[in-house]
């Protein structure tokens with residue numbers, strides 16, 4: 621929003637999203653600083669839209685900070701000054717005095733998780749943040765942070781944001797090695813604790829729809845696995861048998877997990893937005909979910 625999608629188209633999509641009952645938006649201070657446009661254009665666009673529509677109290681804003689500098693992705697930015705400075709900057713961009721759900725965009729495994737929880741709780745106490753979450757954290761680190769919060773009477777993570785969709789990731793094909801995809805350890809953690817999952821790239825960048833429409837002949841490196849090819853066939857079969865659209869199955873797979881799962885959808889145009897919203901009420905049975913993961 622506000623980057624490759626200009627302001628007018630962004631406002632039209634945000635209006636449509638709100639009209640259909642949507643109220644939860646995902647942004648980040650670093651979006652979309654990889655483009656030669658104004659810094660933090662996503663947050664600023666959301667801030668301008670909420671101001672123009674006077675609807676801040678109706679929107680749940682999730683935004684992220686503590687992302688490494690784009691030129692030095694191997695150097696974490698997780699000090700008190702980094703985190704608190706980013707929170708203050710996001711508040712200004714969004715033209716608000718509180719953030720509903722503040723995400724740490726990355727982790728620094730060399731820093732004690734408790735130290736990070738303490739920093740975030742200072743901003744909670746100051747009224748700047750309502751809830752906190754982690755993105756691209758591994759299960760062991762989440763457990764460490766939650767244990768510290770519990771032991772010290774502090775607020776822990778309310779949700780976890782990871783790369784997760786119906787395709788099977790090839791870790792070697794991931795373009796950014798600081799991203800964390802759903803894996804067995806994370807899945808077990810969510811099942812055991814009930815921590816909410818709010819996955820990104822939830823549609824594998826439209827892979828399933830694009831293959832079904834004949835618009836993609838070679839799988840992208842991130843998802844070039846045998847399992848992905850098989851699941852493409854399983855999605856097609858379930859679509860034919862159930863009458864559900866491809867998008868509804870791909871997002872329905874996530875929505876129907878045994879713990880709260882809220883897929884973030886990245887829509888580039890109004891048609892994709894409306895298509896993705898049509899998955900909102902889809903419920904897949906546990907049998908349908910396991911069939912999707914089975915070999916042909």
Ligand SMILES: NC(=O)c1ccc[n+]([C@@H]2O[C@H](COP(=O)([O-])OP(=O)(O)OC[C@H]3O[C@@H](n4cnc5c(N)ncnc54)[C@H](OP(=O)(O)O)[C@@H]3O)[C@@H](O)[C@H]2O)c1
Nearest residue numbers: 646755820821822823824825826829885886888892895896
């Ligand atoms: N925490 C993190 O580190 C992190 C990382 C990445 C993303 N995110 C968040 O997650 C959001 C979504 O991520 P994403 O863009 O990678 O995920 P995505 O939703 O899997 O992919 C978006 C792409 O999928 C295609 N698409 C979307 N809806 C479609 C539909 N209904 N039918 C067919 N194709 C469709 C479009 O491709 P085309 O443009 O080719 O048409 C679109 O650009 C981001 O905007 C961001 O807020 C977070």
